[in-house]
Amino acid sequence: MAGTLIKGGYLMTQEGIKKDWGIRIEGNRIVEAAPNDLLMKRVPENCKVLDASDRLVSPGFVNGHMHMYGVLSHGITVEALVTEFSSFLEDFWWPYVEDRMDHELVEKTTRWACVEMIKSGITTFMDVLEGPNSIPGALEVEAKVVHQAGLRGILTFEACERMNKENGQLGLKENADLVRKYHQSESLVQGMMSIHTLFTADREYVVQAKELAQELGCDIHMHLSESVYEPNWTLSKYGKRPVDIYEELGYMGPNVVASQGVQLEPHEIDIIAKRGAKLVHMPLSNCEVGGGVAPVPDCLAKGIKVGLGTDGYVNSFFEVMRGAFLIHKAYRQDPQVMPAKDVYRMATSLGAEVLGYQDLGKLEPGCLADMITIKMDTPTPINEHNVYDQLVLFRNPSDVVDVMVNGNLVMENGKLLTLDEEQAKAEIRESADQFWKGNK
Structure with a gap:
């Protein structure tokens, strides 16, 4: 399988962040987590490369x-x-x-x-x-x-x-x-x-x-x-x-x-x-x-x-x-x-x-390929000592750039790929308007 290679600015691992690391995915599984230069040296032909070198790659x-x-x-x-x-x-x-x-x-x-x-x-x-x-x-x-x-x-x-x-x-x-x-x-x-x-x-x-x-x-x-x-x-x-x-x-x-x-x-x-x-x-x-x-x-x-x-x-x-x-x-x-x-x-x-998943929530070989990329353009630096505080306290949904589930991107560069956001918003707003009138 050609798969996807994600070059990260940082990769969030179980031990913490690793700078200039990424992951390679085949099918719906992660097969490699390694420094970007090593991943790029053995990138398979026709493998999609997602350049997230300005982002942090995290489990979903x-x-x-x-x-x-x-x-x-x-x-x-x-x-x-x-x-x-x-x-x-x-x-x-x-x-x-x-x-x-x-x-x-x-x-x-x-x-x-x-x-x-x-x-x-x-x-x-x-x-x-x-x-x-x-x-x-x-x-x-x-x-x-x-x-x-x-x-x-x-x-x-x-x-x-x-x-x-x-x-x-x-x-x-x-x-x-x-x-x-x-x-x-x-x-x-x-x-x-x-x-x-x-x-x-x-x-x-x-x-x-x-x-x-x-x-x-x-x-x-x-x-x-x-x-x-x-x-x-x-x-x-x-x-x-x-x-x-x-x-x-x-x-x-x-x-x-x-x-x-x-x-x-x-x-x-x-x-x-x-x-x-x-x-x-x-x-x-x-x-x-x-x-x-x-x-x-x-x-x-x-x-x-x-x-x-x-x-x-x-x-x-x-x-x-x-x-x-x-x-x-x-x-x-x-x-x-x-x-x-x-x-x-x-x-x-x-x-x-x-929820019973042993192979989710981690970016390790063998785990299911569910991951997100998050902007790192914080006004103060992200490092190995403060990364959890930076993510939990100072990032927001607007900082999520890419979302992958089971090896498939469902959002890329901030754009939803599987759902029409404006249509979904319009239909729920119309339904809510009618629904709320029933409370009068």
Whole structure:
């Protein structure tokens, strides 16, 4: 195969940056990471050379928790007065947004969300579609658009019983059908089992979902203690905290991806660590819903794998990284917690591991060719000592120049190659205008 050779100004490796290094790609894999002069000496005939000598070559970012349909709510104004987390769900999110999703809205929100993610340097994501009236078939609508965008996506439907038990079963089937269709295939789209929370599903349903995931050989996801509401609810109903209930049900394990994990007690963190379950941290959306500040430093210290997610809220991954870097320092009054290097790992290699990928988030031979290039025209120099701070604190989506997924460029020199940005923006704006009128 001719492949692609990328000459970098800097190459971001697991050890740090290497000046004047690049990578060579054949098919969808990286086959070499070496100094540019060595790569150029043995460049294969007809190999495409991408000159990124004025840029930093980095692994693509991994968005561990996304609600693509959430873009529809950006800026929305409603009469509902949100006072705390349960109010956010019951008075706003469920009636005004989630319950009104249909296939057309799923398609258009997916397309615009993919535009936002590509431009932000996100190459892999896990999406949780919430929309009980959009099934069956909603995940296939998402899958079609994600394939067109050329992104690597794990697509799930948030199955629960808050509408009724029949809809709950339909949600489990929606996930199972997609898992079966793409499992063990080379498709960029994969499935995962997903449920909502303990307060929207009974214990038998939770066990059923877990057993179905085991039968399918896939991971399972849930929202966990996003605020004090779920712990208070389970303590009132069951006399136990959420993680204790999941542990009692035999649910916790290495194939569990728990999102949020904001209100966790130390013994719950110990259970998660002991069972090898994984977490995804959403620092910005946790602030927006008043959920609190997740004990991420404690989780990392216990060896728990923690990724980062946008939650479909602020979809700039640079903003999310900044949030993870800054919020914990303020909350703990300790400038040493959550160093930029740890945050960057959560956004790349560690985040990939959370989603079950061992060959993503690293620019090494044998790894999948998912990478981005980032401008280095910072007013202060980038070097081996400050590169993580420069990336996390002082770069933005406008600094992302090229985006490659699975060996294929989906953005080159700042121009999207797989999606029409202006058309996607126009159609989502029109849909949002009509959608918002329904709130009057």
